[in-house]
Amino acid sequence: MTDHVTADAGSFRDPANRVYDVKKHNDESGRRILRGMDKESLDNFQRLSEQDFYRRFEKNGQAVKTDILPSSDSDAIVVLKDGWSGVLEHTTIPFVSYPYEWTFSMLKDAALLQLNILEQSLENGWTLKDATSYNIQFEGSRPVFIDIPSFEPWVKGEPWVGYRQFCTMFLIPLMLKSHLGIDQLPILRSYIDGIPPTEATKYFTGFDRFKKGVMSHIVFPAKVENTISARERDDAPARKRIGREQSPAMVIGLVQSLSRLVISLKSDLKHSDWSQYDKTHSYEGADFSAKKAFVEKHASQAMRDQIWDIGCNTGTFSKICSPYCNSVISIDGDPDAVEQLYLEEREIKGSNTLPLVMNLSNISPGQGWAGNERKAFDKRKNPDLVLCLALIHHIRLSANIPNVFFLKWLRSLNSEVILEFVNREDEMVIKLLTNKAQQYNDYTLDQFIDEAKRFFTIEDRKPLKGGKRELFFLSPS
């Protein structure tokens, strides 16, 4: 294998195919996503690509655009050396994200896309062989189905084999949030194969068990699984449970009933400090305009590939950057602020903004098999510009992370940075320090500048709010 074509560390669960990344340069040019296919999968895809229903998925942007590569293609030749029968090429996705970084509505929209694709496939004699939420990615704020080899002909009488996986990876997290108000993200981050019904059932006690869908899709499956485990424990032989035929009405009916259930699940936005940021930020009009102008001045210097807005709140500055890059990744730890941004962005046709929920003092780690199956947030792709506006005081004073640690991490992204330093005299810092015994005497503008110069060149700076805050444009040194 040549060094520019590498097998994706997270693509191995389906032995019938594997994803390969092609990178020829340090930037995005020449980047390709290929997939080695075994003979059966390749034959399936050739038949699938002739189906009108599948072509509609591609045309509507519901499924990632995919073509068969000629075996003479120089990168396909490399992939074929691994013994595959053929190679597909998929359109690239700007940034890979995971369900434990999605808001409630993002997971819900992804679930409805999965069900919609499955239902239309079943009606045309095809099915999906699994139902993992990792088969969905977001292109901007639009969910896209990416696991094309999941499609296979529907054998008469075959049940919906992905039902349990759909429940563990989509339905149960949605029900935890909608019915009980439990934040599903930390749980999903731990259970990367989804939350099993036997665990989920413990959250639903008393009358909560009678909330919509709980008895059917959590309590009952949990009891069945526990009963089977009890009967077949130790040296008791496993009983074969394959081969019971199910009619199309049973399978399609179940998919439709789940669609209705998912549509009915709601999670109201709550007032949080950040979801109201546009109304409650501590700026006067002129200073806020100056801040916007500074960001736009440096964001518009060049057409960049990707800009990250870390600590984005409801995305005011992501929106300023959006016209000047191919994609914006907007990250905040407040699920309600990010949800609000997603709900706005999904209404914008062709939105290039991907909102994600993440606590920046505890970013998504590398996990799964060998710690590589799901990539750490900062190991997926480097941005070309990072905004971190009014974030550093939270990193230092709330999360207790020294400024130098944060600056070193920012430098590791090898990107330009627009950073807003919030000085000790600022009312928001005073508020953070009011009830703290530790007063963080190292947290000063002068010390910050000294530390920043160890990693970056200060290209531009602008004081705001009479010196209580200061904006910096930094380039990696």
Added chain:
Amino acid sequence: MVHLGKISIVLYLLSASAAHAYVDPGSGSVIVTTVLGLLAAVSYTFRKYFYKLKGFIFRDKSDTETENSN
């Protein structure tokens, strides 16, 4: 929709609990999808014929209206 939950309550009362090591946790899916699928099929069939009937009635109506307007 036929309430899958009502039948599930009955089935829920018939079972016990334990831990697993060698048992595939998904091996119960066949039982679960069979039970839930049977109930869903009733709803699916009912809806299918209901919408057909509705379509038939309203198409007749709109046909009549079109003819009248012509």
